[in-house]
Amino acid sequence: MHIFKNPARILEQMGHDIWIFGRSSDVTKDLLEQYSLNSEVLVEKEPTNIINLCKIQAKYEYKMINKFRKIRPDIVISQSGVAASHAAKLTDAKNILFIDNDHATIENRLSKPFADKIYSPNGFKKHFGKKHEFYDSYDYLAYTHPDYFEPNTEVFKHLNINSDANYVLFRLIAWNAAHDFRAERSTDFKKLIKKFDELGYNILISSEETAPGEFQEFIIDVPPHLFHDLLYYSNLYVGEGAATALEAALLGTPAIYLNELNLGYLTEFENRYGSVKDLHGHSTDDIMKNAKLMLSNDFNANSIRKQVAEEKRDMTKLIVDSVSEVHDR
Known part of the structure; x- marks a missing residue:
């Protein structure tokens, strides 16, 4: 959802009519x-x-097709959007598809045949033919780039810490996407939290699912639109979400990724810049060793953020330009 907010505003200013459709969740x-x-x-x-996912998906596609038949869009832009690709094809709209998840095999198979143009970051491991174009950037730069992101201290009104406090943000994901159902949690987060607590850091946990009882004292409830501010002000991110790990790094916060799903864009970023570490399967001691290095004064994640912004393509401009390219065909 975040990836399209800035392009949508620019396209609207250019005279395009914009509709955004989403599925589920607060x-x-x-x-x-x-x-x-x-x-x-x-x-x-x-x-x-x-099974429940399939039922919800069918209902979502049915409603989207009906919406498209009413508004008759010329172009539909989606991020790994199965429903959008199908609805676009059935209503004679052109579909621009952004895909960055190597493991979303089912979603990719169901959406790519219907897309007119597919875009993926260089780290993406698959190639879908002539209509597939690669770019030297990350989807998440569309909203984390310094030109578009302005940190907001309002987030601290929702936390029990001061704005100058040191804290480590943990993120536990809900395993309910099609590409998640076979994945398993193996990291001992209880041990990790204890280690960071002993180092004197405030512990904050953001969880997509109901967290175990021993974590309840650390659970936070921050409005979704302030989540990236929470990431920005963190000393370190530790979690299972690949997108969140990269978002953190792009905001100047070092990140430790703990999930067996290996994403191409994350591997590319780790190898090139180093402010994300994929430490799934590593021991607690090894994770803490890396964490201490990333928390040290010698490690400058903000400098890396500036370097990335200078070297990578402007993702917002890329999305806007993709509309003009497909529209003019």
């Missing part, structure tokens, strides 16, 4: 309200298993 609704763009949540249920 997060989506909060973000759409904050964007002040023409938007609607079509399905509000979250999937709990693969």
